[in-house]
């Protein structure tokens with residue numbers, strides 16, 4: 048039997064483990080995905096087979112291995128100003144509503160991947176402030192969270208190669224918000240970086256230490272979860288949103304059948320959800 052063979056029992060145990068740990072639901076025949084994502088870890092953790100890797104992953108003491116497995120199984124696809132409309136709505140509708148707020152505006156990027164989303168939010172805020180001097184007297188704080196420690200390190204480092212920079216960033220923004228970094232990469236300027244902070248958060252866990260937010264971006268992550276987990280996450284996000292706070296989902300995601308406590312605002316282009324006022 049090859050080292051990359053994954054027997055059915057191990058595969059099924061792994062599916063349950065993954066859904067319990069981070070909500071990601073694997074279909075019944077996604078063995079190829081598990082194999083291709085986990086095979087590189089076999090050498091790193093000195094394991095002879097994928098089945099052994101799965102067995103070790105399930106052992107409570109293997110924290111480091113578990114984190115590496117979750118890292119390997121998450122999809123981190125992202126880009127700058129993804130879908131465009133959330134950032135247009137931010138600049139044309141949401142930020143004007145908050146511009147005189149006497150407390151800091153708090154914006155949460157709840158699955159920040161390698162940082163493009165929270166940094167795009169910060170760039171949008173800086174552009175808005177330039178056109179509207181004196182707005183946000185107490186400042187704006189953007190908080191990026193993710194389950195993947197590797198992605199969070201990437202976010203904090205704030206360096207991007209030409210491939211990443213080519214996805215969604217205009218020449219003007221590249222010029223304005225980046226400077227020369229290490230090894231031919233460009234790094235995010237301090238002006239943007241200092242508005243954004245990062246910390247680990249598994250969306251399945253409690254958000255009680257997160258504080259309250261005016262705007263939440265929870266984009267392109269709910270698609271991996273079961274309807275029950277989606278509902279739990281949305282209800283927790285509802286709990287951390289300030290009165291009449293806003294929620295952006297991914298372009299292919301919706302709250303239909305999941306939660307009734309938000310109003311859906313069709314903005315042409317795009318949709319944003321707003322926390323309903325209690326009756």
Ligand SMILES: C[S@@+](CC[C@H](N)C(=O)[O-])C[C@H]1O[C@@H](n2cnc3c(N)ncnc32)[C@H](O)[C@@H]1O
Nearest residue numbers: 069121124125158160194195249250266267268
């Ligand atoms: C496809 S990326 C989306 C990035 C960004 N929001 C966007 O729309 O471009 C999904 C991110 O969700 C993160 N993720 C997956 N499961 C998670 C969980 N249970 N808690 C927090 N983040 C999770 C992954 O690590 C990954 O970085």
